[in-house]
Amino acid sequence: MSKNIEQKCLAKGVKLTEQRKIIAKIMSESNDHPDVDELYNRVSKIDLKISIATVYRTVKLFEESGILAKHEFKGGKARYEELNEGHHDHLIDVKSGEIIEFVDEEIEKLQEKIADKYGYRLVDHKLELYGVKKKP
Amino acid sequence: MSKNIEQKCLAKGVKLTEQRKIIAKIMSESNDHPDVDELYNRVSKIDLKISIATVYRTVKLFEESGILAKHEFKGGKARYEELNEGHHDHLIDVKSGEIIEFVDEEIEKLQEKIADKYGYRLVDHKLELYGVKKKP
DNA sequence: GTAGATGCAAAGTATTTGCGACAAG
């Protein structure tokens, strides 16, 4: 099994406060991609004194430490998810808002190839597909 | 040659005001992907009474009319470009901020295929590559 | 003439920050 968020903090020298532990726990348990508001709501159920500023500061810190990934899908607020080994992209159901994670080796390779063609080394990328469910 | 923005407005029943004509002209002449602030600056050189609210309203209207495309690259503000026939994606130089447009048929097909695999019909997608220039 | 557009300033969102009190290492 892969390292949990607390272990990652240790490894990165990120101080483990009570608030960060709670945020880490919630994010580990979340399989959706909550925005800061939603995360704040979930966290508040455990620690009702936590401030939204702390949540903002923490997700930013975790993102910079490679612990969380930040997504800016269509429509305003940033959303977060725990970052694990396997990279994946997102297919968003435009009707329901449901998010499907997928991995496609072929597309990853193709992206490298394109960057290379223009003389670039890929450092990051973003692929989002927006679709509607087909009738069966 | 393809329709210009004014012709598109006519076709869509969008009223052509003086301000919209100026914004249309500037966008047609811009080969970069200006954000609203930058667009406002450029437009202000021609019409110094125009309001930023009008610029916001106009880009939104143009986007809804399929005249402009809105991009939300990393780092806050939305950026716009004129929408023409050929679809393309973006490769962003993370050092300089330069944006390279590219077209890749193979990747387009692959995206359709992936959506299909999960039972979706693709209605939109976003592919952004972030890279650094390689040493030659 | 009339529906819709504009300019202005005020209001919204989402996010960040200064500061004194507080807690982790």
Add this chain to the structure above:
DNA sequence: CTTGTCGCAAATACTTTGCATCTAC
């Protein structure tokens, strides 16, 4: 202890909106 974090409220950045006036059709 000491450095970094927290909570709070105020500040910022981007974008939207109410309203009275004006303009394209």
